[in-house]
Amino acid sequence: MSHRKALTLEEKVALIEDNQNGHGLSVRQLVDNYKISKSSAANILRRSEEFLADYSSNSNKSIKRKLKDENRQKIDEIVFECFAQQRAKQIPISGPILKEKARQVAEQLGYTTETFKASNVDDSTVEEWTQRLSTILDGFNENDVFNADETGLFYRATPDHSLVLSKEECKGGKKSKERLTVLLCSNLTGTEKLKPVVIGRSQRPRCFKNITTSKLPVTWLSNRTAWMT
Structure with missing residues (x-):
């Protein structure tokens, strides 16, 4: 067994x-x-x-970590209270504003720019998951550990910014929202990369005329929204 x-x-x-x-x-x-x-x-x-x-x-390090976690929890509570107060006044609050508030509170608690960095992810969560992942992978060969992730490909999107000549009038345009969804998968060492999966809206686009989809270097799938479901 x-x-x-x-x-x-x-x-x-x-x-x-x-x-x-x-x-x-x-x-x-x-x-x-x-x-x-x-x-x-x-x-x-x-x-x-x-x-x-x-x-x-x-x-x-357990005692030191406990104190550190308590301070970070206090920062979260103060920042959230500030956020709730401002939203009650219908004042728009962005991520950078919250990060700056967190930095100010951290300084009041004795942190420096070297010991505290405001982020969207709690450091203790990252540390715990890193240790947990090491435990999960223990006993597995690195070549047998795979990771897959999807991403959107806006293949007709133009750059957000552009260089222009002196005195040249630069006008914006409507951005294309046409997209494909791409799923990529590889093992931990990068020695084995699975065939990518590409999802579009059409089962057989015009550009596939006289092309056998099974011979493409990707697996082509389709649905009405071109999203992975």
Whole structure:
């Protein structure tokens, strides 16, 4: 029976201790106890010093991280209160304005421009997900880890800005909203890239005349909105 389970850092440390301490459990016993594959258990034991150091470092930083999280939560609360007050007055508020307010509040709490940067993503969330992702991918070959993402291609859109000659009158025009949706997928190392998927509005556009779609370097799909559904 195959095993597939992602262990937390604490569980990895416990596994290492079960192997090194008086228990002296074998790899086979560790596999059965922790419900992981043999290769994952061997990999954890091989990197035991790294995991033990990470665990010790995280434990020592727990108090400091808690204080940091409390301060950031306070910043979020103050900025949100300011946002609610301004919106109650029907005053338009943009992202840059909120970021500047967050920076001002952070300075009042003792942060500097080097230690605080306002963003749309909480740093602790990024840190937690980075650690979680490392745990999820543990035991997998990097060549077997794939990521796919979609993007819009406005293939008839003109540039937003233009250089002009001296005294030349520059007039704006209506932007084309015609688009295609493109799905790209590759493995972690970039050694294997799957055939792109392109979605348009027409099942067989005029430009495909005398062309066999199955022979295109992409997989062509279509729907009424050219969106991925």
